[in-house]
Amino acid sequence: MLRTRLSGALTVVATAVAGLLVALPPPAQADGPGAGAPWVVTLGDSYISGEAGRWAGSSNDDSSRADALGPSAYHDAGDHETIERCHRSQSAEAYIGGGVNGLNLACSGAETATTNGDNFKPGLDFYDDGAGHQGQAAMLQQFAAGHNVGMVVVSIGGNDFQFADVVQSCVVDFLTSPTWAKDYCRDDGSVTANFTPANVAAVRARIAAAFQNVATAMRNAGYADNQWTLLAQTYPSPIPRGDGIRYAESGYSRQFTGGCGFWNGDADWANDTALPTINGAVTGAAADSGLGNIRTLDLASAFNGRRLCENTVGLYEEKGIASWLTPGAVDQTEWVNQIRTVSTCCEDSPYYIQESIHPNYWGQLATRSCVRQAWNAGTPRGGTCRIAGAGLVNGEPAMSLG
Secondary structure, three states: OOOOOOOHHHOEOOOOOOEEOOOOOOOOOOOEOOEOOEEEEEEEOHHHHOOOOOEOOOOOOOHHHHEOOOOOOOOOEOOEOOOOOOOOOOOOOOOOEOOEEEEEOOEEEOOOOOEEOOOEEOOOOOOEOOOOOEOHHHHHHHHHOOOEEEEEEEEOOOHHHOHHHHHHHHHHHHHOOOHHHOOOHHHOHHHHHHHOHHHHHHHHHHHHHHHHHHHHHHHHOOOOHHHOEEEEEOOOOOOOOHHHEOOOOOOOHHHHOOOOOOOHHHHHHHHHHHHHHHHHHHHHHHHHOOOOOEEEEEOOOOOOOOOOOEOOOEOHHHHOOOOOOOOOHHHHEOOEOOOOEOOOOOOOOOOOHHHOOOEOHHHHHHHHHHHHHHHHHHOOOOEEEEEEEEEEEOOEEEEEEO
């Protein structure tokens, strides 16, 4: 959900779901529905493409402390990206392993429908310009015809709610109003317009149509509905409520140190109103789609306790941890990337503004664990994804799907 904009010297990019990765699918093989090794395919936006998957936690002193994947993190085509700025990372949730192949067709910044601005962003449709640019449903259809796709995981809808712009409004309001006269984003007209009953209904309908496009692609590729499962995932809470943020409202450390410039009231609204509304549109659309083979992966509370600026975690320097390789780092550092402005990104910096407020390396691997559990050895199921304990299990955070 994200589309970054600048706001003068206070340019704040609200990257909160810029996601989806469009890649040209591998060449078809002699397999097809029910034949050959199984595949999990991911579609949608930045929350599933792997945006921010390079970084395991955050450090304002030394970025190398958190640099888990290095500068090639988003290279899905050798030494470059198949589609620029789709940001499909190597830590993305598609790659569950265990004899199951993964393909990531998601793209950071994608909406339900294809858009073509500064960068091409394929939606969950059948767009095809005849010059190599396709929508994700079209790419899925082409790939599934020659591969045994058992589950398609979808994250979509955040960008249709303009969540990046919402986050930007919240941070700008925090930076430009004093503690004694707080300017809240929750009542800005540009923000409230996204959450009117009419707009919520319209976005819900677009998400339902996107799910139906996925089903059409699979049917066109020769699949019966009972040969595959659509797993629709909701969005996780990226920041805690106001009383759970470790930096005070006074001063600017909340943004310039923590990268979470929200007033308490706006953080509460984001968790109590905005996120439930967006996730309600996703789950409502799943029901509206009429698909009998759709399941839901509930991620709303998946990162609770490890969110951006949460008082249970910290920056590497705040916790006295050397790097992401230090035992226990996964339990003491954040699973969501800092919100960055032009002052903290990007010239002479390894960061992208569009990585802001996305699940990082830890968050991506945590979600991957729950997707693997949802795959359920080939009998896919839905459920609620939560932290299950401390430490790493086979290199991933310990998660449960209940």
